[in-house]
Amino acid sequence: MEKLQEQSPADLLELLQDAAPVLDCRSRERLTAGIEALLSKNHELAVRAARAELERDALLAAVGRQGIVYDADGRVVAADPGEENRIARALLGGRDVSLSHPGGEPVPPGDLPGHRALRGERLTSCRYTVHSPGGEDLHVVVSASPIIMDGAVSGATVSWQDVTGEEQTRRRLAEANTLLEGLFENLGDIVGVQLPDRTILRYNRAGYEMLGMTPEEVAGQKCYNLIGRTAPCPVCATELAVASRKREVVEKFVPELGRYLECRSSPIFNEKGELAFIVEQLYDITDRKRTECALRESEATARALLDAPDEVIVLVDMDGRIIDANEMATRLFARSREELVGINVQEFFSPNLPEICAARFREVAGTGRPARFEDCRDGRLYDAVLYPVRDARGGVSRIAVIARDITERKQTEDALRSLTHDLNNRVNELSALYAVSRIIEQPEITLDAIFHEVVQLLPSGWQYPEDAVARIRAFGCDYRTEGFRETPWRQVSPIVVHGERVGVVDVCYLRERGEEDEGPFLAEERALIDTVAGRLGRTMERFQAREFLERSESQFREIMQQSFDMIYTSYNEGGIAYISPAVNRILGYTPEELIGNKCRNFVAPSSLPAWEEGRTKIDRGEPVEGLEVEFRRKDGSVAYLELNESPIVRDRSVIGVHVVGRDITERKQNEQLRQHAFEQIERNIEQFAILGDHIRQPLQVILGMSELLDEGATTGRIREQVDRINSYIVKLDQGWIESRQVREFLRKHELA
Structure with missing residues (x-):
């Protein structure tokens, strides 16, 4: 009996017939009727199941799907078109094929659609990829639903549709869209999509960069609002394209952008022939426009240059x-x-x-x-x-x-040729004059060397230097060129020094030449020889002045070197430039130690205010006399100097100072000693006056007491001594008065 559930209804009927003799008649009838009804119901269910299976296959075929049916234990009840199908094997977890998500992650066996449906999940249009070794990947859309009976999952159905072709088409379309989007975004020109009413949908990257705005800021705006306008442009390519329903091209200057743009607006129609969008292309033609303007300007310039x-x-x-x-x-x-x-x-x-x-x-x-x-x-x-x-x-x-x-030029050239000879002569004269100046201005050159060099170059300044000779005579000396001799063709100019003629300059031609302004000589040559003679005279005066100056400087330097006063010269920029040797005796420094230093660095702090006051007067160009300043000696002691200063002025500006400083240290010390002495005398005088008062008072007391004693001899003796002491006090008073008179006399005559 434990295996009855595995028997078919017919086997159960045969089994009951074998057991009929055991049952009573009524029981047999009731059992037979029940079995027959069960058989009839079972047949009806089989017919309905077969019809449902046919309807399922027809429905799946109609929607292009195939399916798998599981029982509650996960066993496959039905699989169409069978388990040999690669997709079916993948959905069933076959070993030679695998299932993955669209992102490439493999699907674990426990997450196959059938298993998830048996767990009560409902899957709708889930996409998977089927992989098999050596085979092309297939793309499927899978739906799975649990079968619920009496509130429990009794099975599951899984249906799938092969969408490989659709997926491949979709991917090709996505790649094409990506390519088109990349091309759109990376176009160098500006491309925008807008509605016919100029509402912007989007721009490519160049458009956003030109506007300096983000896509969110641009979307929904009118194109003219983006450049700061409140109304459309007077000439608008979009407006023309909307009206003509064909592409329109407009060139215009946009002052808000400072650029020339070529605007191309192309209409896009939908399947009904209605205008849907306007694709606007903006080309920056600023460089081209500027080139065209530059070309026109160049042509105008070329014409102007041609006519100028x-x-x-x-x-x-x-x-x-x-x-x-x-x-x-x-x-x-x-x-x-x-x-x-x-x-x-x-x-x-x-x-x-x-x-x-x-x-x-x-x-x-x-x-x-x-x-x-x-x-x-x-x-x-x-x-x-x-x-x-x-x-x-x-x-x-x-x-x-x-x-x-070149008519005037030719005439000018002829005239110029006539002047060239004269010009060459002037050049020779100027060259000679310049050479004379260069010789005279040479440093350390002697007067003898000047005369020797000047006489050699003189012939080069004359019209015919090849026939010219020269001579200079001064102070009994004679300087001449080789082959010099006096001829009838001679030009002479005296050398004058301090109004006295001391020599001459001679220039002679060795052979006869044509007649000019002064015999064979030009007027310019007369001016040249006079100029040279004058320069030589002034040069001799300068040499004499230099010798006198050198002697004076030598004498002055000797005086300064031997002077007991400290004499120095200081400049604002370079500090002390010269200081006499007396500084060694006065301050203990050698002159070399002080050269380049600022004198202020050696002034004692107590004398700085007086020093600065003196410097202020010097800076104003005023001299300073009797300025008493304390200086620090090298050994640290202090020396008193009385300074007399005078400014050094160059180009109306004070650049330094000359100073003569006299050492008054001893005088200052004597003054201090004398002051102390007078102060002591004054104190002594006051003490003398106080002492007299102190003595007189006791004497008066002694004299009064002696008179009370009534002793004639003793009283007389005491009075005699009192008078004697009183006479001494009177002499002290007289000395005090005389001392005060002497002191007042000394003060009056500035001796105190």
């Missing part, structure tokens, strides 16, 4: 026909530019020049080098230049004929 010169400029082709001409050419030939174009340029040359001109044209065309010739027209002389004009390949395609009126 005084030269006749004509551009001809290789056959000599005029292509262009400047304003000077139209004036010279008395024809307009339009009339000149096409005429052969050789018609305007002199009758004897066409052959020469043709030969020059051939030469320029063949060699590519300019050629030059002269032509005379209407009594005017012209310098003509044929200049090759090359094309892009470097060949000569045009020839520029440039003719300059």
Whole structure:
């Protein structure tokens, strides 16, 4: 009986018939009727199951899906088109195939769609990828649902659809969209998509960079609002494209951006033929516009440059026909530019020049080098230049004929040639004069060397130096060039020093020359010899002055060196430049130790206010006299100096100071001693006065007491001694009065 559940209804009926003899009649009838009803119900269920299976397969086939049915234990009840299908094997967890998520993560066996449905999950249109070794990957969309009976999962259904072709198409479309998006974003020109009412949907990267805005800031704005306008542009390509329903192109300058833009608006229509979008392309043509403007300006400049010169400029082709001409050419030939174009340029040359001109044209065309010739027209002389004009390949395609009126120049050259000789003479004279100045200004040169060098260069300043000789005589000395001799052709100038003639300068020609301003000599040569003689005289005066100055400086230096006063010169920038040796005796420093130092560095702090006051007066250009200043000696002691200062002025500015400092230290010390002595005398006088008062009072007491004793001899003796002491006190008073008078006398005469 334990295996009855495994028997079919027919086997159960046969089994009951075998057991019928055991049952009573009524029980057999009731059992038979129940079994027959059960068999009938079982048949009906089998028919419905078969029909449901057919309907399921038809439905899955209609939607392009296939399926798997599981029982509650996870066993496959049905699989269409069977377990041999690669997708079915992957969904069932086969070993030779695998299932992964779209991102590439493998699906664990426990997470297969069937298993998840058996756990009560419901999956709808989940995407998976099926992998098998050596096979192409398949893409499927899977749905799974649990079968619920009596509130419990009794099985599960899994359906799938092969969407490999759709996925491949989708991926190709995504790649194409990515490529198109990349192209759109990376276009160098600005591309924008907008609605017909100019509402911006988006721009590419160049557009956002031009505006300096983010996509969020741009979306939904009107195109004209983005550049700060409140109304559309007067000429709008989008407006024209909306009206014409075709692409429109507009060039305009946008002052808000400071750029020239070429705007191309192209309409995009939907499947109904309605205008859906406008694709606007903006090309920055600022450089092109500026180039065009520059080209126009260049052409205008070229025309202005062509017309500006005084030269006749004509551009001809290789056959000599005029292509262009400047304003000077139209004036010279008395024809307009339009009339000149096409005429052969050789018609305007002199009758004897066409052959020469043709030969020059051939030469320029063949060699590519300019050629030059002269032509005379209407009594005017012209310098003509044929200049090759090359094309892009470097060949000569045009020839520029440039003719300059050189009539005045030729006349000027003739006049210039007539003056060249005179100019050369002046140059020689100036060169000689410069050489004399250079010789005289040489440092450390002697007077004898000056005379010797000057006499050698003198002939070079005259018109005919090859025949000129020279001589200088001064203070009994004679300096001459080789071969000098006096001739009838002689020029002389005296040398004067301090109003006294001390010598002469001679220049002679050794042979006769043509008559000029002064015999064979020019007036300029007279001026030259007088100038040289004058320079030599002033040079001799300068040498004498220098000798006198050197003697004076030597004497002054000796005086300063022997002076008991400290004498020094100090400059604002360089400090002490000179200081006499007396500084060693006064301050204990050698002159070398103080050179370059500031004198202020050695002033005692107590004297700095007086020192600064003196410096203020010096800076104003005022002298300072009797300034008493304390200086620190090298050994640390203090010396008193009385300074007399005078400013050094150059170019109206004070640059330093000359100072003479006298050592008054001993005098200051004597004054201090004398002051102390007088102070002591004054104290002594006061003490004398107090002492007299102190003595008189006891004497009066003694004298009064003696009179009370009534002893004649003793009283007389005491009075006698009191009078004697009183006389001493009177003498002290007289001495005190005399001392005070002496002190007042000394103060009055500034001796105290």
